Amino acid sequence: xxxNGRGDSRDRDGGCEGLKSQQTICKPxxxxxxxLFTGVDASVCLRPAAPYSGITFVRVDQREPIRVAARVENVxxxxxxxxxxxxxxxxxxVEHCLSACAGLGIDNLDIxxxxxxxxxxxxxxxxxxxxxxxxxxxxxxxxxxxxAIPSVIRVTDGDSEIVALPPLDPTQDYLExxxxxxxxxxxxxxxxxxSIKITPDRFVRDIAPAxxxxxxxxxxxxxxxxxxxxxxxxxxxxxxxxGPIENDLRFPNECVRHKILDxxxxxxxxxRYLTGRIHALPHRYPFLMIDRILEVEGTQRAVGIKNVxxxxxxxxxxxxDQPIMPGVLIIEAMAQIGGILLSQELEHKGKIAVLLSLDKxxxxxxxxxxxxxxxxxxxxxxxxxxxxxxxFAAVANDLVAEATVKFAMTDADPx
Numbered sequence: 001x002x003x004n005g006r007g008d009s010r011d012r013d014g015g016c017e018g019l020k021s022q023q024t025i026c027k028p029x030x031x032x033x034x035x036l037f038t039g040v041d042a043s044v045c046l047r048p049a050a051p052y053s054g055i056t057f058v059r060v061d062q063r064e065p066i067r068v069a070a071r072v073e074n075v076x077x078x079x080x081x082x083x084x085x086x087x088x089x090x091x092x093x094v095e096h097c098l099s100a101c102a103g104l105g106i107d108n109l110d111i112x113x114x115x116x117x118x119x120x121x122x123x124x125x126x127x128x129x130x131x132x133x134x135x136x137x138x139x140x141x142x143x144x145x146x147x148a149i150p151s152v153i154r155v156t157d158g159d160s161e162i163v164a165l166p167p168l169d170p171t172q173d174y175l176e177x178x179x180x181x182x183x184x185x186x187x188x189x190x191x192x193x194x195s196i197k198i199t200p201d202r203f204v205r206d207i208a209p210a211x212x213x214x215x216x217x218x219x220x221x222x223x224x225x226x227x228x229x230x231x232x233x234x235x236x237x238x239x240x241x242x243g244p245i246e247n248d249l250r251f252p253n254e255c256v257r258h259k260i261l262d263x264x265x266x267x268x269x270x271x272r273y274l275t276g277r278i279h280a281l282p283h284r285y286p287f288l289m290i291d292r293i294l295e296v297e298g299t300q301r302a303v304g305i306k307n308v309x310x311x312x313x314x315x316x317x318x319x320x321d322q323p324i325m326p327g328v329l330i331i332e333a334m335a336q337i338g339g340i341l342l343s344q345e346l347e348h349k350g351k352i353a354v355l356l357s358l359d360k361x362x363x364x365x366x367x368x369x370x371x372x373x374x375x376x377x378x379x380x381x382x383x384x385x386x387x388x389x390x391x392f393a394a395v396a397n398d399l400v401a402e403a404t405v406k407f408a409m410t411d412a413d414p415x
Contacts (some may be wrong), residue, residue: 018245024050026138029134030045031121047110047111052145056068056069067086068086096262098269105273130227154213160281161415163279171313172275177248178196179263183255188242192255208249211250220346274386279295301377306373308367356386357406361403363400386409388405388407
């Protein structure tokens, strides 16, 4: 994975053991280029910064240099990019640079620039990663003030939702991101899911190279807004009906990787190094019987909820004087959370999980309107041909139902 300035403190899986001190870079480095959206040339100098100063952008092309801290309170709303503002001075498209800082574990940095927008490079974070590693990472005589997510925090905006969850282990010193990117069942992007620990090695290898992308149908709208007129198909990934136009993907799921890149950069605006878990997903019912996914632990465990309402259509005529959720639908809800868990294993293998059989099905108590079902799936065994899971449904701390569920792995494309 290359030199990262702290090679003696990395474990074999790219972990962050020993990464407790604040970091900056050892020397200034420069880069230049055109902005992704404006196309305006800009020069950037990345400079070491003092402990506890954080990440700060400095517009040195002003009569007096204007400093803009990379903090959420300085965000200026923009379409498709993140911008910061101090008075009338703005800095556009900061997320790729901030993502590089977060991914490498840099706490303090001054980013001097001329112009309104940072250089885009190839549309990924790699130009900034390369320069930061060229400068070298230096520990500082100050403890890193990590912010461990203390409780479940949920934010929705239109059809998108981000859920922040506490670390599973109180000693966890990294951020784990689960991203569900859904462009529908048809089209060149489709449905991409990725779960990854944001450690320096894994960020550099798996996230930083992922580039900005856009649909061909969106290009005309951007051009009519005066954005991206300087770009060619070689500068940004443009997806036509059959895939990238005059370009090649670096990863089969490059789109979801770039979304994680942007998210990691935006989360840097908290102003502290985050530890815990972030789930980004469509704000919709993922499946008919699941209202929301609470957590996904790799390919081992998934948890979701189903809020049982008297307005559910299956209550009409089903025990009208004493409505009870049909047991077969509780089983269906458990099978659906199992399907979500297996989707992590099947990602980009061209397979889907189809319910094959149920075993050891047990019902413990009735489920009635007003109950909230907690649905859990845990992996027993997964092979290229099938998967076996243990699934549970509970209300509060009471077990409602359980079953061993088997799935067959079949081709995703219809024959």
